Amino acid sequence: MNPHLPHATHIAVRDGHILGVGTAENIDGWQKAWGPLALNRDFADKTLLPGFIEGHSHMMEGMFWDYHYVGYYDREGPDGTVWPGLKSIDEVVDKLKEIQANRKDKDMPLIAWGFDPIFFTDRRMNAADLDSVATDCSVIVLHASLHILNANNFVMEAADVKGADNSEFIRRDESGQATGEFLGQLGYYMAMRTTGINLLAIASSPETLVNFANVARQTGVTTATDLVNPMPAGSENAMRQAVDADDFPMRLVVAFQGNSMEPAEGVARMQELQTSNSDKLRFSLVKMVADGSIQGFSARLKWPHYFNGAPNGLWYIEPERLGDYLKAFTEAGIQVHVHTNGDECTEVTLDKIEEALRAHPWPDHRHTLQHCQMATRAHFKRMKALGVGVNLFSNHLYYWGDAHINITMGPERAARLDDAGGALAEGVPLAIHSDAPVTALAPLFTAWCAVNRLSSSGITLGNGTQNISVEEALYAITMGAAYSLKMESEIGSLEAGKRADIAILADDPIEVGAEKLKDIIVIGTMVGGQVHINQGRSA
Amino acid sequence: MTHIDIVPLTIISGFLGSGKTSLLNHLLTQSAGRRITAMVNDFGALNIDAELIAAKHGNQITLANGCVCCSIGDDLMRSFMEVMQQSPLPDHIIIEASGVAEPSRIAGFASVDRQLRLDGIVTLVDAGAHNVHSNDPYLADNYAKQIEAAHLLLISKPDLADAATLENLQNELAAQKPNVPIAQMTHGMLPIDLVLGLNAAEEIRQPHDVIEHGFMQWATHLPPQPRATLIAKLENLRPHVLRAKAVLQDDEGAYVLHLAGGRISTEPHEGVASGHFVLIGKPQMPDATALEKIFRQNEAA
Ligand SMILES: [Zn+2]
Numbered sequence: 001m002n003p004h005l006p007h008a009t010h011i012a013v014r015d016g017h018i019l020g021v022g023t024a025e026n027i028d029g030w031q032k033a034w035g036p037l038a039l040n041r042d043f044a045d046k047t048l049l050p051g052f053i054e055g056h057s058h059m060m061e062g063m064f065w066d067y068h069y070v071g072y073y074d075r076e077g078p079d080g081t082v083w084p085g086l087k088s089i090d091e092v093v094d095k096l097k098e099i100q101a102n103r104k105d106k107d108m109p110l111i112a113w114g115f116d117p118i119f120f121t122d123r124r125m126n127a128a129d130l131d132s133v134a135t136d137c138s139v140i141v142l143h144a145s146l147h148i149l150n151a152n153n154f155v156m157e158a159a160d161v162k163g164a165d166n167s168e169f170i171r172r173d174e175s176g177q178a179t180g181e182f183l184g185q186l187g188y189y190m191a192m193r194t195t196g197i198n199l200l201a202i203a204s205s206p207e208t209l210v211n212f213a214n215v216a217r218q219t220g221v222t223t224a225t226d227l228v229n230p231m232p233a234g235s236e237n238a239m240r241q242a243v244d245a246d247d248f249p250m251r252l253v254v255a256f257q258g259n260s261m262e263p264a265e266g267v268a269r270m271q272e273l274q275t276s277n278s279d280k281l282r283f284s285l286v287k288m289v290a291d292g293s294i295q296g297f298s299a300r301l302k303w304p305h306y307f308n309g310a311p312n313g314l315w316y317i318e319p320e321r322l323g324d325y326l327k328a329f330t331e332a333g334i335q336v337h338v339h340t341n342g343d344e345c346t347e348v349t350l351d352k353i354e355e356a357l358r359a360h361p362w363p364d365h366r367h368t369l370q371h372c373q374m375a376t377r378a379h380f381k382r383m384k385a386l387g388v389g390v391n392l393f394s395n396h397l398y399y400w401g402d403a404h405i406n407i408t409m410g411p412e413r414a415a416r417l418d419d420a421g422g423a424l425a426e427g428v429p430l431a432i433h434s435d436a437p438v439t440a441l442a443p444l445f446t447a448w449c450a451v452n453r454l455s456s457s458g459i460t461l462g463n464g465t466q467n468i469s470v471e472e473a474l475y476a477i478t479m480g481a482a483y484s485l486k487m488e489s490e491i492g493s494l495e496a497g498k499r500a501d502i503a504i505l506a507d508d509p510i511e512v513g514a515e516k517l518k519d520i521i522v523i524g525t526m527v528g529g530q531v532h533i534n535q536g537r538s539a
Numbered sequence: 540m541t542h543i544d545i546v547p548l549t550i551i552s553g554f555l556g557s558g559k560t561s562l563l564n565h566l567l568t569q570s571a572g573r574r575i576t577a578m579v580n581d582f583g584a585l586n587i588d589a590e591l592i593a594a595k596h597g598n599q600i601t602l603a604n605g606c607v608c609c610s611i612g613d614d615l616m617r618s619f620m621e622v623m624q625q626s627p628l629p630d631h632i633i634i635e636a637s638g639v640a641e642p643s644r645i646a647g648f649a650s651v652d653r654q655l656r657l658d659g660i661v662t663l664v665d666a667g668a669h670n671v672h673s674n675d676p677y678l679a680d681n682y683a684k685q686i687e688a689a690h691l692l693l694i695s696k697p698d699l700a701d702a703a704t705l706e707n708l709q710n711e712l713a714a715q716k717p718n719v720p721i722a723q724m725t726h727g728m729l730p731i732d733l734v735l736g737l738n739a740a741e742e743i744r745q746p747h748d749v750i751e752h753g754f755m756q757w758a759t760h761l762p763p764q765p766r767a768t769l770i771a772k773l774e775n776l777r778p779h780v781l782r783a784k785a786v787l788q789d790d791e792g793a794y795v796l797h798l799a800g801g802r803i804s805t806e807p808h809e810g811v812a813s814g815h816f817v818l819i820g821k822p823q824m825p826d827a828t829a830l831e832k833i834f835r836q837n838e839a840a
Contacts, residue, residue, distance in 0.1 A: 161650065311680065314639070
């Protein structure tokens with residue numbers, strides 16, 4: 001992935017960096033200056049790629065492993081334990097019954113996660129399902145999307161769920177009865193208030209961070225982002241301690257939550273955080289959130305809005321204030337990544353970036369739009385002109401593609417969802433992401449989504465012009481993401497002088513091809529010269 | 540089940556620059572013994588006098604009068620968790636919503652928390668900017684939702700609009716929300732008892748009241764009197780009275796009386812009745828001398 005040397009047979013590593021790449025002969029010469037290099041043939045029959053970079057994930061991915069996984073696919077925990085996938089609602093309920101029967105403290109809240117209703121089209125999970133697990137303690141099942149959770153009647157009674165006109169977050173059946181499904185933040189708030197478990201505190205703990213790194217590592221990731229963190233005063237110390245530990249198997253880029261304080265204070269806090277940067281931990285950018293999500297009907301869309309007639313979504317910040325923040329950070333030379341989902345939000349955000357750049361010109365600001373799922377070619381042209389990059393939420397194509405065709409966007413607009421092909425055609429720097437834990441963290445899967453554009457029911461979104469090639473997708477999950485983080489001179493490709501961050505794969509993605517890209521087995525990674533082999537895989 | 544505290548929640552909604560902070564500032568200075576927790580976007584804008592600040596820890600400021608301000612920092616759920624885990628719980632929570640927030644969504648927190656009760660959504664409408672906001676290409680729908688959700692509409696900066704504009708605005712709002720009282724507010728100066736105690740959770744609808752510039756407020760201490768007598772007196776004054784609250788004694792014991800949302804209610808009061816009585820009304824309400832006369836009599840007027 002280094003343009004002057006796309007393929008090589010040998011790589012030499014010293015002091016955490018790449019000393020040389022090429023043939024055995026090319027490498028030999030280094031021994032004059034650097035002393036003998038021992039030849040390691042452990043990975044001779046494997047494919048080495050630059051370590052993958054997840055440009056939009058959240059460390060919260062690591063928090064759930066203390067609870068019970070009930071997702072559809074087998075999943076490997078940070079300790080290498082494989083949690084088998086559960087293939088029906090009944091299987092999920094049976095698994096929970098088994099857990100309840102076998103655990104000691106039967107009165108304690110029972111929390112499960114990773115449940116994905118997308119795979120169960122016959123019916124939805126309800127309160128009665130979870131009442132069959134237990135009626136005298138809280139039973140809560142968090143969905144994989146993190147937008148929804150299911151609760152049993154014990155929880156609903158403890159919360160004293162009341163009010164009739166709150167369909168935005170309590171799903172009700174035709175008779176007005178709450179079904180046990182709760183949407184959005186309020187579901188989580190209810191879960192925390194009734195169980196007394198503060199998921200927010202757990203989400204930012206060092207243990208969670210370590211779990212996150214171990215889960216990411218297994219998918220070939222050598223650098224990941226925690227793409228929005230309020231970083232309360234002093235929190236960088238614990239973070240630094242965790243990430244700088246020798247056995248922490250990853251680099252971490254943390255995006256400071258821009259509007260957790262006023263613009264001027266935010267600039268000062270960001271400058272303070274940057275003094276804590278190390279080889280493995282970076283505070284280099286600010287994240288702003290401008291609207292909600294498409295599947296939650298909270299993204300801001302241009303006319304004619306939602307396909308099913310739902311009212312337009314929500315601004316998460318006043319456009320005027322977004323402009324104030326962009327101006328302050330641009331003036332201070334701090335890169336900003338803005339979450340925009342709907343096309344109206346993308347357009348307004350570009351207006352605000354343009355205003356900031358007219359006030360404080362900055363040739364290589366590299367402000368980046370995150371998700372940016374409904375951008376049109378016109379938006380990409382503007383982004384190119386303004387020097388704005390994009391990191392598209394390609395996993396959405398698979399997870400919510402069907403919903404976007406049928407409910408949120410309609411077939412015509414769903415065709416341009418996460419238009420990676422369009423972005424590249426217009427010359428916009430491109431990365432693609434999972435937004436883990438919202439969808440599964442696995443860059444090869446994300447690449448597969450962008451290459452094939454298949455929904456979970458097997459429908460292709462678009463007419464082919466939105467697809468990208470395997471090579472382009474691999475670039476997006478390495479150099480593309482590195483560029484979006486302004487780290488392209490350090491990581492993202494294998495070349496002399498860069499950090500020795502490598503993904504070790506069982507097969508060559510180019511040979512395997514588009515269709516099976518997501519199925520390639522990841523053997524392990526190298527981070528700064530240190531090898532991490534996945535459980536059950538051998539060198 | 541033992542007694543659990545239930546905290547009333549007031550949401551102050553309105554666009555940037557509509558005067559939410561001024562109103563909140565003013566409310567905090569009139570707390571009169573109520574331990575109010577205010578959840579705000581930005582301390583800086585609150586402009587709290589340094590001598591009123593008793594303590595400052597991280598994202599919380601404690602005021603000398605027992606009120607607390609905490610900054611939301613764009614994470615309402617986290618703020619609610621912090622506030623609702625405090626002991627003792629505050630007497631009242633006021634949220635200064637962001638300019639683009641949908642107040643009905645914030646109110647949702649109260650419907651999944653046994654210890655929260657929605658007291659009211661107060662929406663501020665900037666007299667001078669109403670036309671701009673209701674035609675904003677990106678925000679008009681949001682603006683309409685804020686007005687739609689209101690249990691009390693406050694027209695701010697009436698002094699900056701001409702009489703005709705003001706009248707049009709009042710008529711427009713009255714047509715849109717016929718059951719919601721509309722008041723004018725200058726520099727956030729409003730009696731706290733007009734804003735808090737709306738009891739929205741009880742789905743009270745009240746007859747439409749347009750309140751002209753200015754209020755009458757009368758506060759005093761009254762001798763014990765039967766609740767039926769007090770209610771009868773208030774009924775007579777009803778067309779001019781917006782809010783009333785009394786903590787009085789009669790033969791059955793101590794009681795609290797509320798007149799809110801056009802409805803009068805009483806409930807038993809734990810502890811000693813203070814005799815405290817507050818009346819807020821329109822300018823047409825009888826003056827203090829006349830009120831003295833009415834409420835100190837022992838028979839209904
Ligand atoms: Zn995200």
